Amino acid sequence: MTLRKNLWQLKKRLTSRPDKAETPSQAHVLYHAVGDPDQHGGMQTNLHLVSQACFHAQLRTLKDQGYSFLSIDEAVALPPKPGQKVCTVTFDDGYRSVQEIAVPVLEELQIPATFYITTSLMEGQPLWRDKVRKVIDQGWEAEFLDTYAQQHGPMLKEGENFYRHSKAPGTPSKQVDEALDTFLAGKGITLASSALYLTPDELKESPLLTYGNHTHRHYTLASLSEQEQAEDIQAAENKLKSWGITPSRVFAAPFGNDGTYNEATFGVLKDLGYVGLASCGGKTVRNATFEKRFGLTLTNRFLAANEPALW
Numbered sequence: 355m356t357l358r359k360n361l362w363q364l365k366k367r368l369t370s371r372p373d374k375a376e377t378p379s380q381a382h383v384l385y386h387a388v389g390d391p392d393q394h395g396g397m398q399t400n401l402h403l404v405s406q407a408c409f410h411a412q413l414r415t416l417k418d419q420g421y422s423f424l425s426i427d428e429a430v431a432l433p434p435k436p437g438q439k440v441c442t443v444t445f446d447d448g449y450r451s452v453q454e455i456a457v458p459v460l461e462e463l464q465i466p467a468t469f470y471i472t473t474s475l476m477e478g479q480p481l482w483r484d485k486v487r488k489v490i491d492q493g494w495e496a497e498f499l500d501t502y503a504q505q506h507g508p509m510l511k512e513g514e515n516f517y518r519h520s521k522a523p524g525t526p527s528k529q530v531d532e533a534l535d536t537f538l539a540g541k542g543i544t545l546a547s548s549a550l551y552l553t554p555d556e557l558k559e560s561p562l563l564t565y566g567n568h569t570h571r572h573y574t575l576a577s578l579s580e581q582e583q584a585e586d587i588q589a590a591e592n593k594l595k596s597w598g599i600t601p602s603r604v605f606a607a608p609f610g611n612d613g614t615y616n617e618a619t620f621g622v623l624k625d626l627g628y629v630g631l632a633s634c635g636g637k638t639v640r641n642a643t644f645e646k647r648f649g650l651t652l653t654n655r656f657l658a659a660n661e662p663a664l665w
């Protein structure tokens with residue numbers, strides 16, 4: 355064997371060794387629905403719907419890689435020991451499929467998880483994003499935007515996309531939701547509740563499962579006043595408690611990427627006795643100023659894709 359080939363092999367071995375980005379010491383994994391498209395009204399497998407086979411393979415691999423699985427509350431409370439690889443598993447929004455398809459896998463592998471519940475969905479109210487989709491699907495986008503502009507001024511600037519921009523931090527979610535209700539009522543439309551979400555009596559008690567606050571209405575928090583944020587977060591907390599749940603002390607921000615929550619969110623959470631905020635989005639910048647000022651831990655979660663391996 356030539357020296358050149360030896361060096362090449364050594365280089366290959368060194369570069370193929372998993373680096374930090376490949377096996378992070380802290381892996382906070384976020385899922386939404388788990389299962390097949392036909393169980394989810396045609397929703398395609400992607401970042402919001404992971405098949406049971408991929409879900410199983412991802413968690414199995416993490417176990418094999420030596421991760422310790424903790425609930426998100428435990429992970430926030432306990433600083434990891436040197437060299438310890440920690441993983442948390444969370445599910446946002448409250449899809450029924452998580453109970454039916456993901457929980458058996460969690461039980462088999464003995465992995466704890468937290469379900470972050472949007473409480474209005476559990477009560478059978480439609481998600482405001484579905485109202486946006488309805489307006490678009492019916493071809494009423496221009497008419498709705500005209501009506502909205504007459505009351506509140508224009509929502510979009512030239513070239514902005516309605517679907518995307520309606521959830522942007524600069525667009526007041528609550529106001530948009532209320533305008534959608536009035537507009538759809540004028541069209542004689544009441545959106546049916548979605549059968550995709552769990553109902554309160556379906557929440558399972560298990561030593562592996564905890565439940566957390568994902569707000570009552572899933573608005574973009576940074577688009578709301580501090581008072582409105584407090585109301586939406588408190589409303590979800592009250593609902594969860596009324597269903598016999600002691601909510602996790604780590605809150606999961608709707609959408610969760612940079613800019614969807616703000617300083618006021620940290621203030622509200624602090625006042626309500628929360629110890630952490632779970633965000634989402636690989637490139638989320640940790641906001642050390644807010645964390646420090648409010649003494650809350652920011653946990654950046656990784657959105658799992660429908661692939662057998664996470665990284």
Ligand SMILES: [Zn+2]
Pocket residue numbers: 446447568572607608609
């Ligand atoms: Zn969500």
